[in-house]
Amino acid sequence: MVNEYWDQRFKAEGMIWGKEPSPTAYHAIDKFKKHGVQSVLIPGGGYGRNSKAFSPHFQVEAVELSPDAIAMAREWDPDCHYIEGSALDIKIDKTYDGIYCYDLLHLFLMSDRHRLIQCCDEHLRKGGVMYFTSFSDGDPNNGIGRRLESGTYEYKEGKYAHFFSEEDLREHFSGYRIVETGTVEEVLRNQSNDSHSYLLRYILVQNK
Numbered sequence: 245m246v247n248e249y250w251d252q253r254f255k256a257e258g259m260i261w262g263k264e265p266s267p268t269a270y271h272a273i274d275k276f277k278k279h280g281v282q283s284v285l286i287p288g289g290g291y292g293r294n295s296k297a298f299s300p301h302f303q304v305e306a307v308e309l310s311p312d313a314i315a316m317a318r319e320w321d322p323d324c325h326y327i328e329g330s331a332l333d334i335k336i337d338k339t340y341d342g343i344y345c346y347d348l349l350h351l352f353l354m355s356d357r358h359r360l361i362q363c364c365d366e367h368l369r370k371g372g373v374m375y376f377t378s379f380s381d382g383d384p385n386n387g388i389g390r391r392l393e394s395g396t397y398e399y400k401e402g403k404y405a406h407f408f409s410e411e412d413l414r415e416h417f418s419g420y421r422i423v424e425t426g427t428v429e430e431v432l433r434n435q436s437n438d439s440h441s442y443l444l445r446y447i448l449v450q451n452k
């Protein structure tokens with residue numbers, strides 16, 4: 245079902261969020277270098293918008309659910325190894341130094357949010373770092389539409405998201421050493437040059 249939603253969007257809109265990587269990708273790259281990261285996993289890598297920023301610096305692999313997105317990613321970012329599958333059920337027999345997960349966590353209800361973090365944890369080497377971004381509770385869409393769980397709203401028909409407060413985000417990663425958190429406004433431009441913005445939170449954590 246989720247797969248169909250994304251496949252249809254990628255088919256209809258192509259590079260939905262444009263070609264420019266998120267500013268958080270450059271921020272994460274800087275932090276990863278300071279932590280000696282060499283290998284990176286990107287769950288929910290989409291069509292490679294962000295992985296392409298990482299590929300010149302690290303050995304990068306991405307897990308993505310949508311075959312349409314993967315087909316675009318393999319052209320746009322051929323240096324990244326794209327693996328088709330769910331980030332909730334990653335079956336890669338190795339661990340990575342760093343994990344960058346952009347705007348995937350907020351797509352799930354609570355049990356699957358914890359499952360995603362657990363799945364990433366199983367693929368993070370001891371002392372490795374993870375950088376997650378997600379919708380902020382300061383975003384104007386927070387509180388719009390049907391409430392599904394605490395902090396989670398169906399803000400567009402058939403599409404829901406979880407909106408994180410600082411405390412909520414920290415609680416999700418309470419088993420880790422929290423290195424840094426922050427807020428960023430992400431301005432996205434599609435291929436017709438229309439723009440819209442989201443308020444995101446990010447968190448950088450290290451496993452103990």
Ligand SMILES: C[S@@+](CC[C@H](N)C(=O)[O-])C[C@H]1O[C@@H](n2cnc3c(N)ncnc32)[C@H](O)[C@@H]1O
Nearest residue numbers: 250288289290293308309310330331332346347
């Ligand atoms: C909000 S988009 C972010 C995409 C990408 N990080 C970017 O900005 O270019 C979420 C992405 O996660 C993918 N996705 C959704 N559920 C997934 C899952 N369970 N496992 C892997 N990827 C998933 C979607 O197909 C989509 O590409």
